[in-house]
Amino acid sequence: xxxxxxxxxxxxxxxxxxxxxxxxxxxxxxxxxxxxxxxxxxxxxxxxxxxxxxxxxxxxxxxxxxxxxxxxxxxxxxxxxxxxxxxxxxxxxxxxxxxxxxxxxxxxxxxxxxxxxxxxxxxxxxxxxxxxxxxxxxxxxxxxxxxxxxxxxxxxxxxxxxxxxxxxxxxxxxxxxxxxxxxxxxxxxxxxxxxxxxxxxxxxxxxxxxxxxxxxxxxxxxxxxxxxxxxxxxxxxxxxxxxxxxxxxxxxxxxxxxxxxxxxxxxxxxxxxxxxxxxxxxxxxxxxxxxxxx
Numbered sequence: 001x002x003x004x005x006x007x008x009x010x011x012x013x014x015x016x017x018x019x020x021x022x023x024x025x026x027x028x029x030x031x032x033x034x035x036x037x038x039x040x041x042x043x044x045x046x047x048x049x050x051x052x053x054x055x056x057x058x059x060x061x062x063x064x065x066x067x068x069x070x071x072x073x074x075x076x077x078x079x080x081x082x083x084x085x086x087x088x089x090x091x092x093x094x095x096x097x098x099x100x101x102x103x104x105x106x107x108x109x110x111x112x113x114x115x116x117x118x119x120x121x122x123x124x125x126x127x128x129x130x131x132x133x134x135x136x137x138x139x140x141x142x143x144x145x146x147x148x149x150x151x152x153x154x155x156x157x158x159x160x161x162x163x164x165x166x167x168x169x170x171x172x173x174x175x176x177x178x179x180x181x182x183x184x185x186x187x188x189x190x191x192x193x194x195x196x197x198x199x200x201x202x203x204x205x206x207x208x209x210x211x212x213x214x215x216x217x218x219x220x221x222x223x224x225x226x227x228x229x230x231x232x233x234x235x236x237x238x239x240x241x242x243x244x245x246x247x248x249x250x251x252x253x254x255x256x257x258x259x260x261x262x263x264x265x266x267x268x269x270x271x272x273x274x275x276x277x278x279x280x281x282x283x284x285x286x287x288x289x290x291x292x293x294x
Contacts (some may be wrong), residue, residue, distance in 0.1 A: 004029060004030065004031055004032045004090045004192075005030045005162065005165060006030060006031040006032070006068050006069045006162075006166075007031070007032045007033065007068050007070070008031065008032065008033045008035060008066055008067040008068055008069075009030065009031035009034050009068075010035040010037065010064050010069070010070045010093060011027060011034065011035070011036050011053070011071050011073055012035070012037045012038070012060050012063060012064075012070065012072050012073060012074055012075030012082060012086070013037075013039075013072065013073035013075075013235075014036050014037075014038045014043050014044065014047045014052065014073070014128075014134050015043070015133055015134070015136070015139075015233065016039075016093070016125075016128055016129060016131060016132050016136040016137060016233075016279065017073050017099045017125065017133050017137075017141075017284075018036070018071075018073030018074075018099075018134075018137070019047065019050075019052055019133075019135075019136065019137025020127075020136075020137040020138050020139065020141040021050050021055055021071065021099075021140065021170065022036060022047070022052040022072065022137065023052065023137050023139035023292070024139045024140070024141070024142065024169075024170040024171070025166075025170075025183065026052075026139075027139045027259035028170065029084075029171050029243050030166060030170075031069070031284075032168055033054045033055065034052070034053040034054050034055070035053060035054065035055040035056075035057060035063050035064075035067060035155050036048075036053035036055070036056050036057070036063075037056075037057050037058065037059070037060050037062075038058070038074075039058075039074070039078070041058065043100055043133060043134055044056050045056055046133070046134045046135065046222075047134045047177045049151065050134055050135070051104060052134060052137070054118055055102075057267070058261065059182070060082055060084050060085050060086050061088065061089040062089070063086075064089050064090055064091075064094075064179040065089045065091070065141075066091060066260075067090075067091060068093065068094050068095065069094065069095045069162070069163075069166070070086065070094060070096050070097070071098060071099065071123075072096075072097070072098035072099070072110070072275075073095045073098070073099050074238065075233075075235050075236045075238075076100040076101065076102050076105055076106060076109075076225065076236075076239045076243050077238070077243065078100075078105055078145070078203065079100065079105075079109045079110050079244070080109035080110070080113075081100065083109065083110040083112075083113035084113050084115070087113040087114065087115060089170065090114075090115055090118045091118075092117040092118070092241065092281060093118075094118050094119070094122070094142040095118070095120075095121055095159045095163060096110070096114060096117045096118050096119070096120050096242035097120075097121045097122065097123050097124060097126055097163050098110070098122055098124075098128075099123060100122070100124060101124055101190065101191070101240045101244070102186075102208065102239075102240055102244040103122050103124060103150040103179035103182045103183055103184060104179045104180055104182075104183050104244075105189065105243035105244065106122050106179075107122060107150070107152060107179055108257060110122075111152065111212045115134060116131045119150060119155060119156045119159035120152065120155065121151045121159055122141065122151065122152075123147055123148065123149045123150070123163060123165045123180070124147065124148045124149075124150070124182065124186070125142055125145065125146075125147040125169065125172060126145055126146045126147070126185045126186075126189075126190070127141050127142050127145035127147075127172070128141070129141075129234075130204040130228050130229065130230075130231040130232050132232070132236075137191075140171060142170045142171050143170075143171035143172075143291075144171060144172075144173070144174040144259060144292055145171075145172050145173070145293075146172065146173045146175060146293075147167040147172040147173070147174050147186070148174075148176070148177055148182055148202050148284070149163060149164065149174060149175070149176045149177075150174055150176070150177060150178065150179040151176065152179075153167065154291055160181070169233060179227075179248065183244050183247045184247045184250075186228055186244070186247075187244055187248045187250070187251045188251045189248035190250075191214070191241065191244055191247075191248045192238055192248060192251045193212070193229065194229055194232065194237055194240075194253075195241065195248065195252065196226075196246060197226040197227075197229035197230045198230050198237070200223075200226050200230075201230040202228055203278070204223070253272065262274070262277060265285070267276075
């Protein structure tokens with residue numbers, strides 16, 4: 001009898017998160033066999049060169065055959081098609097999970113295809129870097145980071161516990177929450193900052209050539225931080241923005257109002273308002289440091 005958490009773990013998508021799970025699963029002995037599938041032949045070949053798994057299968061339906069755990073690690077915009085492709089091949093009792101950043105859309109797109117005999121446990125590890133692809137993975141990427149699980153009502157508790165155990169074994173902290181609440185939280189802590197970063201870099205790119213070159217040459221740490229975020233995978237973030245648009249636009253509207261208020265304070269020299277905003281921001285930063293999430 002194997003003491004592994006899973007007999008056959010299938011990862012569909014071998015970018016930053018998928019390759020990090022593969023590395024961590026190998027390091028911690030989470031699965032007897034790791035199966036990797038990806039729509040990109042180049043990515044799949046590179047995953048094999050890096051020995052990230054045991055089996056490399058371009059066909060997602062073939063990749064999930066016999067798996068007792070399947071994790072979708074592709075961009076969320078591809079989930080509906082993937083779910084339709086793999087549904088007939090999923091094994092009875094298998095757990096289907098994911099790492100998508102927009103949980104309502106995942107439940108909407110994947111849920112209708114999940115067979116009654118398969119346990120659906122959506123998840124979202126809040127971890128990452130600006131790099132992508134099989135080479136970007138890190139076995140310790142999830143260490144000390146949160147993974148939020150949003151199982152639909154009535155989900156098998158043993159299956160939820162197994163997915164929690166997987167993430168905890170990879171070093172993550174876990175919490176469960178409602179999918180709609182998750183999407184509002186991630187809209188402000190992740191999606192809006194990325195939207196702002198992409199926009200600021202776009203603004204800089206649209207400047208006149210001479211000024212643009214000076215922006216790049218003399219970039220301060222603040223602008224460099226934005227460029228790091230803006231180097232993230234464009235397909236992934238395109239899908240995140242469009243699949244969490246309601247929560248994102250709500251948070252953007254609130255941010256726009258606050259930005260206008262700050263602009264008025266700057267215009268009229270309201271130093272008390274400016275200092276208050278800066279001090280509150282400093283407190284948030286210190287709070288992140290205190291809980292080791294900085």
